[in-house]
Amino acid sequence: MAQASTASAPTDMRSAGRERSNIDIFTYDEKIVRYFVYATVLWGFIGMAVGALIALQLPWPAANLGEYLSFGRLRPVHTNAVIFAFAGNSIFAAIYYSTQRLCKARMFSDWMSKFHFWGWQAIIVSAAITLPLGYTTSKEYAELEWPIDIAIAVVWIVFAINFFGTLYKRREKHLYVALWFYIATIVTVAVLHVGNSLALPASMLKSYPIYAGVQDALVQWWYGHNAVAFFLTTPFLGLMYYFMPKAAERPVFSYRLSIVHFWSLVFIYIWAGPHHLQYTSLPEWAGTLGMLFSVMLWMPSWGGMINGLFTLRGAWHKLRDSVVLKMFVIGITFYGMSTFEGPLLSIKSVNALSHYTDWTIGHVHSGALGWNGFMTFGMIYWLLPRLWRTELWSQKLANAHFWTGTIGILLYVLAMYNSGITQGLMWRAFDEAGNLMYPEFIETVVQVIPMYWVRLIGGLLYLGGVVMMMANMYMTIRSAPDELPDPAFAAPRQPMNYGHGDGSGDGTSEQAPEPAPARARTASESDPVPTEADDTPATKKASLPGSRKAEGPGTKKAEGPGPKKAEGPGTKKAQLPGSKKAKGPDASDDADDDDNEDDAS
Amino acid sequence: MGRFIKSNGMHRTLEGWPLVFTVLTTLSILVGGLVEFLPLVLVNNSVDRIETVEPWTPLELEGRDIYIAEGCNTCHSQQVRPFRHEIERYGQNGGGYSKAGETVYERPFLWGSKRTGPDLAREGLLRPQALWHVRHMEDPRSTSKGSIMPPYPHLLEKKIDFDGLTAKLRTLKRLGTPYAEETIENAATIARTQAKAIATEVEEQGGPTDLEDKKIMALVAYLQSLGTDVAAASDAGPSDAGPSDAGSAESDVTADASK
Ligand code: HEM
Ligand code: HEM
Numbered sequence: 001m002a003q004a005s006t007a008s009a010p011t012d013m014r015s016a017g018r019e020r021s022n023i024d025i026f027t028y029d030e031k032i033v034r035y036f037v038y039a040t041v042l043w044g045f046i047g048m049a050v051g052a053l054i055a056l057q058l059p060w061p062a063a064n065l066g067e068y069l070s071f072g073r074l075r076p077v078h079t080n081a082v083i084f085a086f087a088g089n090s091i092f093a094a095i096y097y098s099t100q101r102l103c104k105a106r107m108f109s110d111w112m113s114k115f116h117f118w119g120w121q122a123i124i125v126s127a128a129i130t131l132p133l134g135y136t137t138s139k140e141y142a143e144l145e146w147p148i149d150i151a152i153a154v155v156w157i158v159f160a161i162n163f164f165g166t167l168y169k170r171r172e173k174h175l176y177v178a179l180w181f182y183i184a185t186i187v188t189v190a191v192l193h194v195g196n197s198l199a200l201p202a203s204m205l206k207s208y209p210i211y212a213g214v215q216d217a218l219v220q221w222w223y224g225h226n227a228v229a230f231f232l233t234t235p236f237l238g239l240m241y242y243f244m245p246k247a248a249e250r251p252v253f254s255y256r257l258s259i260v261h262f263w264s265l266v267f268i269y270i271w272a273g274p275h276h277l278q279y280t281s282l283p284e285w286a287g288t289l290g291m292l293f294s295v296m297l298w299m300p301s302w303g304g305m306i307n308g309l310f311t312l313r314g315a316w317h318k319l320r321d322s323v324v325l326k327m328f329v330i331g332i333t334f335y336g337m338s339t340f341e342g343p344l345l346s347i348k349s350v351n352a353l354s355h356y357t358d359w360t361i362g363h364v365h366s367g368a369l370g371w372n373g374f375m376t377f378g379m380i381y382w383l384l385p386r387l388w389r390t391e392l393w394s395q396k397l398a399n400a401h402f403w404t405g406t407i408g409i410l411l412y413v414l415a416m417y418n419s420g421i422t423q424g425l426m427w428r429a430f431d432e433a434g435n436l437m438y439p440e441f442i443e444t445v446v447q448v449i450p451m452y453w454v455r456l457i458g459g460l461l462y463l464g465g466v467v468m469m470m471a472n473m474y475m476t477i478r479s480a481p482d483e484l485p486d487p488a489f490a491a492p493r494q495p496m497n498y499g500h501g502d503g504s505g506d507g508t509s510e511q512a513p514e515p516a517p518a519r520a521r522t523a524s525e526s527d528p529v530p531t532e533a534d535d536t537p538a539t540k541k542a543s544l545p546g547s548r549k550a551e552g553p554g555t556k557k558a559e560g561p562g563p564k565k566a567e568g569p570g571t572k573k574a575q576l577p578g579s580k581k582a583k584g585p586d587a588s589d590d591a592d593d594d595d596n597e598d599d600a601s
Numbered sequence: 602m603g604r605f606i607k608s609n610g611m612h613r614t615l616e617g618w619p620l621v622f623t624v625l626t627t628l629s630i631l632v633g634g635l636v637e638f639l640p641l642v643l644v645n646n647s648v649d650r651i652e653t654v655e656p657w658t659p660l661e662l663e664g665r666d667i668y669i670a671e672g673c674n675t676c677h678s679q680q681v682r683p684f685r686h687e688i689e690r691y692g693q694n695g696g697g698y699s700k701a702g703e704t705v706y707e708r709p710f711l712w713g714s715k716r717t718g719p720d721l722a723r724e725g726l727l728r729p730q731a732l733w734h735v736r737h738m739e740d741p742r743s744t745s746k747g748s749i750m751p752p753y754p755h756l757l758e759k760k761i762d763f764d765g766l767t768a769k770l771r772t773l774k775r776l777g778t779p780y781a782e783e784t785i786e787n788a789a790t791i792a793r794t795q796a797k798a799i800a801t802e803v804e805e806q807g808g809p810t811d812l813e814d815k816k817i818m819a820l821v822a823y824l825q826s827l828g829t830d831v832a833a834a835s836d837a838g839p840s841d842a843g844p845s846d847a848g849s850a851e852s853d854v855t856a857d858a859s860k
Contacts, residue, residue, distance in 0.1 A: 183626055211708070260606065273637070
């Protein structure tokens with residue numbers, strides 16, 4: 001449906017393109033982002049509904065609905081659905097939306113984008129079928145059996161090619177901090193997934209891991225902890241770095257802090273896995289190492305929080321009117337809380353109490369509901385009007401979502417702290433004669449059941465918030481224009497192929513023209529971290545005739561780097577972006593432009 | 602450092618080189634994992650063996666796979682930590698706390714992360730009776746008042762896939778579990794014999810009949826086996842202290858008791 005209109009936008013722009021031969025015109029693939037947003041919301045609802053069901057099964061076992069829908073089989077359905085389907089689709093939406101803008105380039109391949117989308121959904125569906133049937137490896141967050149594991153690897157590789165291909169053909173020299181986090185995510189998840197899933201099949205849906213016992217435990221929690229780190233943390237930090245400044249209309253607080261906290265985070269996180277195995281048969285040194293690095297992790301984690309929250313410096317009043325910012329602020333605050341709590345839990349003496357109890361569950365959901373959930377909701381409320389080019393249907397409903405969700409999280413988390421600490425204390429209590437105070441385990445179970453009900457109420461409130469968002473989304477999309485052409489953008493043609501210059505190491509020749517664009521940026525933003533790589537106003541204008549827009553972001557820069565760099569290694573590279581783009585709707589224009597460019601240089 | 606991170610510093614240059622950036626990121630994430638994993642591979646295998654720990658029988662293995670398929674591990678841990686209260690609660694009858702050496706055949710490990718129900722690492726020592734398990738699995742509240750565990754009546758109805766066992770054992774053998782070729786070939790028969798014995802035990806204890814080819818037999822066999830090989834080791838040896846890490850664990854016990 002977008003086809004016809006996509007074609008028309010570039011037609012308008014063609015004239016503009018001809019006039020200014022050093023301007024490149026291109027479109028962003030927004031359809032794929034809309035798809036990922038749909039999937040996020042749909043799976044979020046399903047995953048959390050299953051969460052509510054298992055939350056009901058705990059205090060009320062009659063809710064175990066037969067063999068396939070009992071707690072043990074549904075719990076992994078819940079975790080997989082919320083992590084890989086809800087959070088997963090959410091970060092893909094964020095990555096596909098922001099990467100194109102930060103690179104000023106359409107995704108490398110539309111075909112790969114589609115393959116990624118549908119492949120991922122197929123994996124989720126197969127998980128939703130196989131897990132209730134009892135096909136599971138039992139390894140947390142890696143329950144899927146080997147054929148699905150292979151499918152995940154394939155889809156992830158295609159995603160990686162698509163992403164790095166986009167970096168390769170980018171029109172913006174420097175990678176913005178959000179992209180660093182995406183890079184770390186893509187690389188690390190691949191390494192973790194392959195490393196932890198190595199297994200020998202015994203049949204089509206049963207396999208045994210190549211690691212045994214203690215080694216298996218270590219590898220699993222190397223994976224498990226870093227699934228948290230590189231699936232639920234780094235991509236969401238990338239999301240934060242892109243959408244928070246957008247929503248606040250401020251540059252990121254500190255560029256230096258971004259650098260320091262990025263590198264320390266990716267380096268330190270990997271070491272922390274053994275904190276899931278304190279006091280087990282894992283050698284003690286490993287647990288100690290895990291504890292030390294977990295405590296160190298507190299600093300870079302709060303670096304991220306500070307950079308996110310302080311982006312609002314001097315603009316806190318904007319919170320009042322922006323549900324997006326409210327969501328982000330609560331999300332980042334919960335990130336700060338769970339990354340303070342995490343190091344605490346990894347300390348041996350605390351872990352001795354908390355491990356195996358509901359305290360862990362409370363910790364998980366303060367991160368998951370607060371950080372992952374609210375960052376996702378904030379992003380969706382920000383994207384809805386932009387992707388569907390209309391107004392959000394109801395701000396009031398969005399605000400109601402915010403409050404219901406927040407109260408839901410608080411109930412959930414407080415109930416779990418309460419029951420977790422109760423369990424921990426009851427398990428270890430001795431009476432005066434030196435016997436266990438509660439020798440029957442069941443006593444400790446019955447004690448926390450009221451808290452399970454409170455958790456259920458909290459979960460239902462949170463889920464209710466999601467339903468409000470769905471209603472809001474439905475009504476918003478109903479008022480969207482029938483056709484949503486991909487927005488067209490213009491940027492100065494880059495005589496240097498940045499992607500190509502990569503490993504060349506000729507830093508000197510590249511540095512020369514460098515200050516120019518950097519200064520341009522500092523001048524407009526008063527901060528070294530670029531937030532203007534994507535021009536929000538331009539997005540809005542996209543439905544207007546293209547010719548006008550071409551002057552927007554284009555002209556400004558065209559004077560900057562364009563002419564100066566033209567003498568460089570221009571010729572070689574000018575051909576590359578052109579030929580690759582030939583698939584796009586604007587192929588012919590580009591071809592023309594490329595010729596011109598070659599002549600010029 | 603300052604040169605590196607200032608607004609037009611070296612990091613700025615790095616941001617222009619995605620390939621280098623990606624390589625550096627990859628290196629930084631590899632270090633920690635390798636440092637922690639390699640010593641385990643190099644050292645672990647030799648040290649912690651416990652003589653009496655043997656691979657599961659074919660039926661127990663099947664039971665373990667049922668345990669996994671039902672997701673029992675989502676609520677039950679199998680790891681007794683070296684605290685006085687845990688040893689008291691779970692480590693009776695010679696079980697003690699969990700040791701590395703008893704897990705050498707665990708593929709996958711099943712230590713769990715949540716104790717919604719009690720730990721099961723020593724279940725075979727604490728509840729050896731077959732009938733109790735049959736009743737408990739069929740309807741947990743019939744044996745444990747107030748329990749919130751789901752019922753598993755289908756385990757008393759569905760049949761064990763005896764014929765799949767040979768392939769499973771062979772796979773494990775390839776990974777290093779020392780199954781004799783004879784056991785692998787005759788896995789189904791061996792399992793049937795053991796299931797029959799348990800079914801007889803259940804009948805003698807006054808339980809239901811006709812369970813000898815049902816999944817519940819495999820699960821019961823597995824549950825009955827938990828912890829027994831370790832207890833055998835402590836019977837054989839002079840003390841029930843763990844092999845190499847006994848010292849540190851002991852101090853944990855006292856530290857914990859003094860709280
Ligand atoms: C309506 C909202 C939700 C409800 C009612 C809910 C409920 C639950 C329940 C009852 C459990 C099992 C706890 C236990 O075994 O004792 C659980 C586990 C879990 N949930 Fe949720 N959940 C919700 C949302 C989420 C979201 C949004 C995420 C992630 C993005 C998430 C991630 C997890 C994880 C990772 C676990 C496993 C924790 C562990 O193994 O320690 N949940 N949830
Ligand atoms: C500095 C950051 C963090 C550290 C050091 C940390 C540390 C920990 C520790 C010590 C545990 C308990 C292990 C146990 O006793 O079994 C844990 C569990 C967990 N944490 Fe964190 N945490 C951090 C941040 C987060 C965040 C932001 C999230 C979610 C988005 C999260 C999700 C989880 C999950 C899902 C588990 C449960 C794993 C399981 O047992 O199944 N953590 N974390």
